[in-house]
Amino acid sequence: MKNKKDQTAFHLMLAPGMIFLIIFSFIPMFGIVMAFQNYVPAKGISGSSWVGLDNFKFMLQIPDSKQIFANTIIIALWKIVVGTIVSIVFALLLNEIRVRFAKRFMQTVVYLPNFLSWAILATVVMNIFSYEGPVNAFLGWFGIDPVLFMASNTWFRPMLILTDVWKGFGYGSIIYLASLTAIDPGLYEAASMDGANRFKKLWYVTLPGLMPTILLVTTLNLPNVLNAGFDQIFNLYNPLVYQTADIIDTYVYRVGLVERQYSLGTAVGLLRSVVGIILILSANKLAQKLTDYRIF
Amino acid sequence: MSPIYVHTVKSRVADIIIWVLLLAFTLSCLIPLVNLVAISFSDNAAASANLVSIFPVNPTFSSYEKLLSDTQFWRSFMISVERVVLGLIVNVGLMILTAYPLSKSSRQFRGQKIYMNLVIFAMLFSGGLIPTFMVVKELHLLDSIWALILPGAVPIGNVILLMNAFRAVPKSLEEAAKIDGASQWRILGRIYLPVVLPTLATVTLFTIVGHWNDYFGALVYINKAANYPLQTYIQQLSVEVQNITDPEKLMELAKISDKTLNAAKIVVSTLPLLLIYPFMQKYFVSGIVVGSVKE
DSSP states (O other): OHHHHHHHHHHHHHHHHHHHHIIIIIHHHHGGGGGGEEOOTTTHHHHSEEOTTHHHHHHHHSHHHHHHHHHHHHHHHHHHHHHHHHHHHHHHHHHHOOOHHHHHHHHHHHHGGGGSOHHHHHHHHHHHTSTTSHHHHHHHHTTOOOOOGGGOTTTHHHHHHHHHHHHHHHHHHHHHHHHHTTSOHHHHHHHHHTTOOHHHHIIIIIHHHHHHHHHHHHHHHGGGGGOOOHHHHHHHOOGGGHHHHOOHHHHHIIIIIISOOHHHHHHHHHHHHHHHHHHHHHHHHHHHHHHSOOOO | OOOOOOOOHHHHHHHHHHHHHHHHHHHHHHHHHHHHHHHHTSOHHHHHTTOOSSSOSSOOOHHHHHHHTOHHHHHHHHHHHHHHHHHHHHHHHHHHHHHHHHTSOTTTSTTHHHHHHHHHHHHHOOOOHHHHHHHHHHTTOTTSGGGGTGGGSSOHHHHHHHHHHHHTSOHHHHHHHHHTTOOHHHHIIIIIHHHTHHHHHHHHHHHHHHHHHOOHHHHHHOOOGGGOOHHHHHHHHTGGGGGOOOHHHHHHHHHHSOHHHHHHHHHHHHHHHHHHHHHHHHHHHHHHHHHHOOO
């Protein structure tokens, strides 16, 4: 009797959340059929004609599609690799200093950019990298001609990677700082006894101690190879740099919502979603195997 | 934790290098923001000529005076405030109610497995931008503030974070309350919530930041620019750039834009975040660590 009351309470608690999930997550999933149709808004899903895999075939035929896929992977991989390294380096450097006030201050400052949106930071970045902006002024001291970063297919990508790492490295270092404090101090003392210098301790004690965390974070980053950073690119790019910076997500937005080619947009989104799920599931499995950690 | 150092000359040099590098990292994050504040207090001519570094040039409040009379800015500001408040109530309420039953074992709550699978499925798979847009449209939510809140009413990542916190609460507490005849609602409110308060604070702060910072929802769901929340309003300031296909135009546009006024807008739109930042810092560190290093 008691238990029955508990069961009812649990179901009631879950009811509102489930209703929202049904309406805004599960029902839209049926919209995926648009990917296999020539969807015409006036006719609706039931009235539109079926085209099988035509949208997918078309997608593979557009010359842009290869470029967009390559852009996504290249930008995402660079961001993950550089971001991870910079976060680790920052955590290691911070771990070496003992002045608590300075440590706290630095942490406070470098975590901050992560909480600002790209809608805001875009203006800041455009200012800094503008033709007459500080970066070009700096390059000028070395006799380098000013670069129009925002319109250069050579420089736009490195600029994306740099500013993304800048925004996220502080926040990314938190997890490494946390696991640094978990390294047994006895190991450092023992290393000192053996005459290890600072660098040797870093190499033989600190880095091996960090390895499980590095491994875990890298694994969990696996699904992000498809996630090149919509918000950043969307707020910074322009048609001049589509060639090197147009990614799957920005393409879906433009084709699907701006140009209203619903079927094509949905097809591209579906393909990305399926590959994404495979990556997430693999990452979860891999993380479980390597470190006993499960995302869910 | 503290390595023992022999203070050799070599070690001193290493110390200096470490401090210089750390300072460079820190300043790289600080200077662009200080520069923005400085621009907002400078006069327009100096700002347009890129003369402002970290101190205002010809200090003036004129952009802030101009901003005060900008009704659209304040309208958008208030829309954002409204959105944060509504979003917070909906999100945190649903998070708690969803996470608590999910934290029970399938022995204690028979449907747990099914619900859990549904939630994970919803997290992994989505119909995507376009089908979701069509549902929102069918429900006649376009141009309503609810279009910015309801589609993301159940933030699954945060639900899982909270669920793990509930799971870490000692079972004995619940059993003691049950003997006294408490209902699950009471047990949740009186026992579990107070214990998971730090995690709840973390997800609450994430929710506030998420709603305040989102510009994209309104871009998709709100047609009237007058009803844009603040971030979307700000985003539109730099949007002209997106349709430019001529490099010369790009440079020209940078020159004519009202740099100081835009800077003032950005500063004011960031202030609310800076106000809660100290509280956030206390919690998000523990939140991340709890969420990611699960032993």
